[in-house]
Amino acid sequence: MATQRIAIIGGGPGGLMLARLLQRHGKYPVVLERDQHAEERPQGGSLDLHGATGQYAMERAGLREAFLTAARPEDQGDRLYNAGGVLLFDRHDPTDDRPEIDRSALRQILLNSLMPGTVRWGQRITRIAPEKSGFAVYGEGWSEQFDVVVGADGAWSCVRPLLSEAVPFYEGVTLVELGFDVNRHPRISKLTGHGKMLAVGDNRALITQKNGYGHIRGYAGVRVAENLATEWGNWSGEKMRQTLRDVFARWAPDLQDVIETGEFMGVRPLYALPVGHAWKSREGLTLLGDAAHLMSPFSGEGVNLALADAVELAEALISADDWSGVRRYERTLCERAAVAAEGAAQGVKSVFSSMGVAPVLEHYRARVHA
Ligand SMILES: Cc1cc2nc3c(=O)[nH]c(=O)nc-3n(C[C@H](O)[C@H](O)[C@H](O)COP(=O)(O)OP(=O)(O)OC[C@H]3O[C@@H](n4cnc5c(N)ncnc54)[C@H](O)[C@@H]3O)c2cc1C
Structure with missing residues (x-):
């Protein structure tokens, strides 16, 4: 051998x-x-x-x-917002x-x-x-x-x-990836806190996450058909941004900032075995x-x-x-x-349900008490 x-x-x-x-x-x-x-x-x-x-x-x-x-x-924190921009959960313990x-x-x-x-x-x-x-x-x-x-x-x-x-198989959800820089995007940095923030609404979500070297990675997650997600892969950043503006039109301005200011990095349809x-x-x-x-x-x-x-x-x-x-x-x-x-x-x-943020909040709270 x-x-x-x-x-x-x-x-x-x-x-x-x-x-x-x-x-x-x-x-x-x-x-x-x-x-x-x-x-x-x-x-x-x-x-x-x-x-x-x-x-x-x-x-x-x-x-x-x-x-x-x-x-x-120092970047293990978790935040959860609803679509109105209300912070519902905020945990940050660097000793995790x-x-x-x-x-x-x-x-x-x-x-x-x-x-x-x-x-x-x-x-x-x-x-x-x-x-x-x-x-x-x-x-x-x-x-x-x-x-x-x-x-x-x-x-x-x-x-x-x-x-x-x-x-x-395609899971019905696609993430549009966005990039930020902490110095140039202090509002996104504040929204994110010390780690990751998730904002959840009706069948859609926004995520931002602190990375090293002053970078923040973001995702706009949407339920969308597989053929359209494939098409998105060929779209320009501006065309993609316009679509996301429509999808998140009723969200709080602080959260819409994620879509308005992020640099378009790519489209990631979610697949699973x-x-x-x-x-x-x-x-x-x-x-x-x-x-x-x-x-x-x-x-x-x-x-x-x-x-x-x-x-x-x-x-x-x-x-x-x-x-x-x-x-x-x-x-x-x-x-x-x-x-x-x-x-x-x-x-x-x-995360992508018609019940909005409630099931996710329950999950976050249960994890703390586990
Ligand atoms: C948006 C997103 C966020 C994620 N976030 C997390 C997270 O927070 N935590 C977590 O645990 N996981 C996360 N994951 C999952 C994680 O990235 C993967 O589970 C992990 O990378 C799997 O590692 P791997 O080595 O099996 O495969 P991969 O990282 O996919 O590596 C496969 C390698 O094979 C190479 N390759 C592919 N085909 C060929 C070929 N034909 N010939 C030669 N080389 C080939 C590729 O170039 C690649 O380098 C995330 C995934 C995505 C898409």
Whole structure:
């Protein structure tokens, strides 16, 4: 097993964490990543790492100090407003154990921890085919044989179809992403407070979240048909802003500021795999992270699960002489993800409901008393 050729498809947090853990135990996988380099596209907003999953993985990877240096415990606050701009919930306790970290900072910590040459950038994988022994991985104009192929390639995984017929479905909600700068947008900064604010109305929501380096990331979330959401992806920022103005026309002026002043960053329709997604184990091929259990961000678990998956898959590949460890990993992963996926699906339903803010407020209060 020590000489296994391992390909990890996808250099997101899950794939990079797996590579790091394997290298610490004398295995030398390659990570095949379609981005040309780490800065090719914005990595998205801030993530909070949970103690038992995300933070535990950083610890196992020997990266706890690097994480703590980059993390922002001061940005764990939560605010909830109604559409009239009334603040209904405001909690800020920097001693909570869910420190935020920018997604790009997390990726950089993981990249810095790998041996040079581990990540092969600019390699979009187009096909995986079974061979007599192992699998052939096809990029654009090349192919290579591996004994083990791990699909860590996110929502639209090219590995998943070899294991499962499940296809992500559109959840009926699209987030329009907006960017702000604390210095240039003091009103948005004040509205956001120390962490994240959520404003909820009839089937629509606004979110803003503090990021590192004085940035704030915002989202306008709307229930919209999938074909229109796809069309939005081609619209200019100004055309998108005009549509959002109409959608949020009756909201408080302080909240409308989010739409008026945000820099348009892109359109993110929310997709998910069915809750409880599982597959029949197939020797040499497995999944982790979003490729295995894509869910909406409304559980705040996606990256934490991806990192926890990497810890358990690394252990399975290191310790067992056969595929039995990976089979056990897959069972654990699917059971754990089903719980989070159910929470994420419920989260979308309660934030984007015709009942407005009430169910969300109840959820926030219950969390404090839990
Ligand atoms: C708007 C939004 C907000 C979110 N907020 C949170 C949050 O607050 N907390 C949280 O825990 N989670 C959040 N998530 C979810 C979180 O981002 C994901 O769960 C997490 O990134 C999954 O990590 P991953 O490594 O499995 O996949 P990804 O991060 O998707 O990484 C997959 C990698 O594979 C590469 N790739 C894809 N296809 C190929 C291919 N064919 N060949 C080669 N490379 C390929 C991609 O370029 C990418 O680098 C959010 C998601 C969204 C969309």
